[in-house]
Amino acid sequence: MTVEDPDGTVRVKPFAGRPGHTTVEQYVMNVFYIPILIQGYRALIPSVFWRIALFPINIWVLEIIQGYTQIFLFGYNAAWVYRGYDALFHGTIKLWYVHHWLMMGAALELVVCPFTLPLTETIASLWQPSV
Template sequence: MALHGGPSPSPFYQPSSPLGRLLAVLYKSAFVAGLVFLHLTFTTPLHRAAASLAALGFVLIETCWTTIADEDEATGAVSIKPPSRWAGEVGHSSFAQFWSNVLWTPMILHGYRALLAGDEPLFRALRVVLFPLNIWWLEIVEGYIIMMLAGRNIAWEYKGWDALFHGNIKLTYYAPWLGLGAAVELLWEPVVEKAIALWMEHDVYMYELAAAALLTAVAAPRMSVTAIARAVMGEGGKKRA
């Protein structure tokens, strides 16, 4: 949920020669194909529907956050903009993060809840209190995969003393991630499970992913409102957000 992306310092070697780049395209493509294969092999339609719905939901969360918040690029300090600036400075998410969430969210939703299964108050409290660790796990895995593939994290970059793992996580974001965990826990049975079932029953997630794939090809890497609007109007190749 950082406010800007890259250039994050990547610990992975990126070849510069034409042959090296060609080989990198081949092994990176094979790596992505392997991730997709594992995802399809070890998840069910329910998991995939949940992942696509959660990825879309986080697009809305991050877009709202980057609309109302400012981040100092030198220190990483975050402040809230005056409401008068919100309408004119619509935020963004990224396709890199969207697709990473599609692949990894089964681990942080159903996998996480399976590890802490139980309806007792203790387990419900643990699922909330430990939820930031769950998100940091996601950010570390996704962040390093994006760095390996793209040479930098093109989805987000945290700054400041509390930004760890090459800027992939931010410790002071414990509070908002805790709030997200509380929201997921409170809404899981009355809202989230029902929405996931609806998403799966009507194959909505398949249409969502098909549309996202088309928009990614046109408007990547950033998922700004203006970039998507240009893509829909057939102008995506003229300018990137």
């Protein structure tokens, strides 16, 4: 969890009760949305290249859904507010972060999923009753 100083420096400072980038509210929302972000997205787009190339859109959809859900529940986005000329949808997305989301998509597709998804499938198969 981070805070953004007036000069734009981002520091890790959990539970600081301030506007920042990642908050407890965002964490809770992510727990519910991450299966859609990963599994739903992979089911919808079969090509690794296109999943990486379109990953920023995937994240922006996540941010719009989570942001507007919080606006509905709390009257404002309690998790984060982006600022600047490229902050859209009431500050729920920031276009400049496209580079970060592309790198995150590449890491997810090329490093994380190839190792973790087979492991989760193996664990899930252990819970299925034997025939």
